[in-house]
Amino acid sequence: MRYTAAHWGTYTVTGKADAPDLTPLADDPQPSVIGRGWLGAVRDEATRIRRPSVRRAWLEKRDRNRSGRDSFVELPWDEALDLAAGELRRVVDTHGNRSIFGGSYGWASAGRFHHAQSQLRRFLNLIGGYTRSVDTYSHAVGEVLLPHITGMSNGLFQDRMTSWSLLEGNTELLLCFGGISGRTAQVMSSGTTGHEVESWLGRIHQAGARIVNISPRRADVSEALEAEWIAPRPNTDTALMMGLAHVLIEDGLVNRAFLDRYTHGWPHLEAYLTGKADGTVKSADWAAAITGIDANRIRDLAREMAARRTMISLAWGIQRADHGEQPLWMGLALAAMLGQIGSKGGGFGFGYGSTTPVGRPIRPLPWPSLPQGRNAVADHIPVARIADLLLDPGGSFTYNGETLVYPDIRLVYWTGGNPFHAHQDLNRLAEAWTRPETVIVNDIWWTPTARRADIVFPITSPLEREDIMINRRDGSLVFMDKVLPPQGEARDDHATFRGLAERFGVADAFTDCLDEAGWLKRLWQDSAAVAERHGVTLPDFDAFRDAGRFDRPDPAGEVIQFGDFIADPEAFPLDTPSGRIELYSDWLASLALPDCSGHPVWIEPAEWLGAADAGDRLHLTSGQSITRLHGQLDNGPVARATKIDGREPVYLHPATAARLEVSAGDIVLLSNARGKALGAVVVTDGIREDVAWMATGAWYDPREVDGELIDVHGNPNTLTIDKGASGLSQGNIAHTALVSIERWTKPLPDLSIDRQPDLSTTPHSPSV
Numbered sequence: 001m002r003y004t005a006a007h008w009g010t011y012t013v014t015g016k017a018d019a020p021d022l023t024p025l026a027d028d029p030q031p032s033v034i035g036r037g038w039l040g041a042v043r044d045e046a047t048r049i050r051r052p053s054v055r056r057a058w059l060e061k062r063d064r065n066r067s068g069r070d071s072f073v074e075l076p077w078d079e080a081l082d083l084a085a086g087e088l089r090r091v092v093d094t095h096g097n098r099s100i101f102g103g104s105y106g107w108a109s110a111g112r113f114h115h116a117q118s119q120l121r122r123f124l125n126l127i128g129g130y131t132r133s134v135d136t137y138s139h140a141v142g143e144v145l146l147p148h149i150t151g152m153s154n155g156l157f158q159d160r161m162t163s164w165s166l167l168e169g170n171t172e173l174l175l176c177f178g179g180i181s182g183r184t185a186q187v188m189s190s191g192t193t194g195h196e197v198e199s200w201l202g203r204i205h206q207a208g209a210r211i212v213n214i215s216p217r218r219a220d221v222s223e224a225l226e227a228e229w230i231a232p233r234p235n236t237d238t239a240l241m242m243g244l245a246h247v248l249i250e251d252g253l254v255n256r257a258f259l260d261r262y263t264h265g266w267p268h269l270e271a272y273l274t275g276k277a278d279g280t281v282k283s284a285d286w287a288a289a290i291t292g293i294d295a296n297r298i299r300d301l302a303r304e305m306a307a308r309r310t311m312i313s314l315a316w317g318i319q320r321a322d323h324g325e326q327p328l329w330m331g332l333a334l335a336a337m338l339g340q341i342g343s344k345g346g347g348f349g350f351g352y353g354s355t356t357p358v359g360r361p362i363r364p365l366p367w368p369s370l371p372q373g374r375n376a377v378a379d380h381i382p383v384a385r386i387a388d389l390l391l392d393p394g395g396s397f398t399y400n401g402e403t404l405v406y407p408d409i410r411l412v413y414w415t416g417g418n419p420f421h422a423h424q425d426l427n428r429l430a431e432a433w434t435r436p437e438t439v440i441v442n443d444i445w446w447t448p449t450a451r452r453a454d455i456v457f458p459i460t461s462p463l464e465r466e467d468i469m470i471n472r473r474d475g476s477l478v479f480m481d482k483v484l485p486p487q488g489e490a491r492d493d494h495a496t497f498r499g500l501a502e503r504f505g506v507a508d509a510f511t512d513c514l515d516e517a518g519w520l521k522r523l524w525q526d527s528a529a530v531a532e533r534h535g536v537t538l539p540d541f542d543a544f545r546d547a548g549r550f551d552r553p554d555p556a557g558e559v560i561q562f563g564d565f566i567a568d569p570e571a572f573p574l575d576t577p578s579g580r581i582e583l584y585s586d587w588l589a590s591l592a593l594p595d596c597s598g599h600p601v602w603i604e605p606a607e608w609l610g611a612a613d614a615g616d617r618l619h620l621t622s623g624q625s626i627t628r629l630h631g632q633l634d635n636g637p638v639a640r641a642t643k644i645d646g647r648e649p650v651y652l653h654p655a656t657a658a659r660l661e662v663s664a665g666d667i668v669l670l671s672n673a674r675g676k677a678l679g680a681v682v683v684t685d686g687i688r689e690d691v692a693w694m695a696t697g698a699w700y701d702p703r704e705v706d707g708e709l710i711d712v713h714g715n716p717n718t719l720t721i722d723k724g725a726s727g728l729s730q731g732n733i734a735h736t737a738l739v740s741i742e743r744w745t746k747p748l749p750d751l752s753i754d755r756q757p758d759l760s761t762t763p764h765s766p767s768v
């Protein structure tokens, strides 16, 4: 059988050689809708990058005004590689390697070998290194905070999440902050052979659990689960949790024996909650005023939580907000107060449903990946500080207890990511993006980022190359067959960096004298050695390649979060200063940060509905799209079919639509001090009246209309805030933004992002 795989699932390759088709695996309980748009996007002539291309104004006069609407000159591969190598060499020689930004965040594609960022880093490390980025857009707050308060890295915390199978029949109350939705559970970084989250939820519900969806959107939990829907004002979850906590204190429902034995610093938090510390009692009434949730509802819920086996679950998105540390920490504290951590079905979860594998009852195996070598440059930024880095060379900032300095970046190399989708306040990023002397981008498509590069290399999609899908939290390994010939003159990232490595005289070190087939074999052999150490025998490479799929014989493995520690805290202390769950961190307190204290606190977000100046603005939340992976496949038929007049839908409550005098299908203008974007109205009563929801991922397409810069496509990051969650994590705050909305009455401007940029060829180019 022939297979291929993506972050959104695994497919058998069917159909004829010249007309292939992709069929989801027969044993996948709920294949993703995203995959239906894959072949269409890969073959979309209008948006594929076909040849190496150089921005004309940069080529002619080293112009840096990267507007996204520039003309490009197509060049033969050799000439484009010469140009790129020349720029890299110039920057290394005149400014040093720390002036190269190779942070290049992004999801790229599934497949161990053709992992775009690993290829870039392997190459850059061979020429002296680069300034890197740390943490993710997904859960930067968790990555920084969890080690301090639980002693576990975010990765380990995810691996040890109490298994779905242990929630079934044990959990009586599943409290989901930010929901648990099949929408986001479609995806798993580096690939999955199944989608089982909704099946698990169904079974947990059937076994008697009541589910409460705490989210501005009802659809964040599937209708079939008959969940109660509580919709607090966005970004007020911390206050809601504190209100619940205070009821537990008042009613004598706090499990003090648990707090004494397993946590550190409860008296600090208790003094804060009761108001002893600051004079404000964090009562249910106090929480009601902040969250907009009835105080009696808060009281009843708190009592129910104490009476039942309760799992408190937070979607990752809750911490992608201003002061995102606080709900994460307070959620854990609330679970500790209930004293159910370490039980089957109770406790605390972070990211159930945020991607497919979280909570999957599987024994993870530490599969190998492409060796990247050593980076000789120490400089790094938290990933979401990219615009600050470019705008403020020499400036300093705090991160995880340190004060760091932004290096002076002269060259940006981005591969496998789309910052002009991912980053907040895109108009600010566009300004920052004019600072470097040179920008090089590898991508499959003419994304908004590729259009803002000086040198663009056309890359094959995974359908046009061979690879191996191995994922530590999946039960199968898949040989990814080549389904289509490379489109245009596309090459893979490895071949591109090999071309650059040749020009630096380090080709053999880069390739290890192996070609693609040789690397796949080596990765398989390394995997076999890992498997052997864990008692699993892999077939030899040729047998694996022929069969296309290998199912691990022993994948099952159930865990209870904090299980060992709860069973014996002396024998299995946590890796925190106190050896326990830290409800107060002496270290954090010693940092004296204005926006992250020694224990969870309620701090008003930069923008929120309770702000004195909120007026009749709406809170914009912008989560993941059901139709695509971030910006990927936005140019495919599935994503396009959900757009209205080609614009991204914005979900509004009927009362809000009536107030704004708009109806379904109308085009609206969303605006705030940072930017303006068009959207198309979808009316639903499944949203708070004062919230607008717009999926991320529509390719940013700003254009001047009557003197105003408007993203005419509908990327919510035109409107979001580019600020760190706090001086601790510096995580992005995508879910914190207020917007005004009004009907668009002018003629609808054309998109430019759905077609090739203005391209020409040099006279001597063979591709004229």
Ligand SMILES: Nc1nc2c(c(=O)[nH]1)N[C@H]1C(S)=C(S)[C@@H](COP(=O)(O)OP(=O)(O)OC[C@H]3O[C@@H](n4cnc5c(=O)[nH]c(N)nc54)[C@H](O)[C@@H]3O)O[C@H]1N2
Pocket: 105, 106, 107, 108, 109, 114, 116, 137, 138, 139, 320, 415, 416, 417, 418, 419, 421, 422, 423, 442, 443, 444, 445, 447, 459, 460, 461, 462, 493, 622, 623, 624, 629, 630, 631, 632, 696, 716, 717, 720, 734, 735
């Ligand atoms: N407002 C708002 N913004 C958000 C979020 C949000 O919730 N709200 N979520 C954030 C989160 S959690 C994330 S993870 C980020 C995601 O942001 P990104 O990961 O940057 O988004 P992608 O669109 O997945 O970018 C991957 C790019 O790699 C390209 N690509 C795919 N395969 C290959 C390959 O083999 N080689 C090369 N060279 N390129 C390839 C794709 O075409 C695509 O352009 O967005 C963040 N942004």
Ligand SMILES: Nc1nc2c(c(=O)[nH]1)N[C@H]1C(S)=C(S)[C@@H](COP(=O)(O)OP(=O)(O)OC[C@H]3O[C@@H](n4cnc5c(=O)[nH]c(N)nc54)[C@H](O)[C@@H]3O)O[C@H]1N2
Pocket: 034, 137, 138, 139, 177, 178, 179, 183, 184, 185, 186, 187, 214, 215, 216, 217, 220, 233, 234, 235, 236, 237, 315, 316, 317, 318, 321, 353, 354, 355, 621, 622, 623, 624, 625, 626, 627, 628, 629, 630, 735
């Ligand atoms: N289909 C699809 N699935 C994906 C992805 C994709 O691009 N497409 N991307 C993957 C990636 S990289 C990631 S990191 C995960 C992210 O997974 P999540 O973080 O779980 O997803 P989000 O959609 O950002 O947020 C979940 C929901 O939280 C709600 N919410 C927002 N703000 C608040 C708030 O202040 N309080 C409460 N209570 N709720 C709030 C919103 O309604 C939102 O729909 O998704 C993954 N899954």
Ligand SMILES: [Mo]
Pocket: 137, 138, 139
């Ligand atoms: Mo993410």
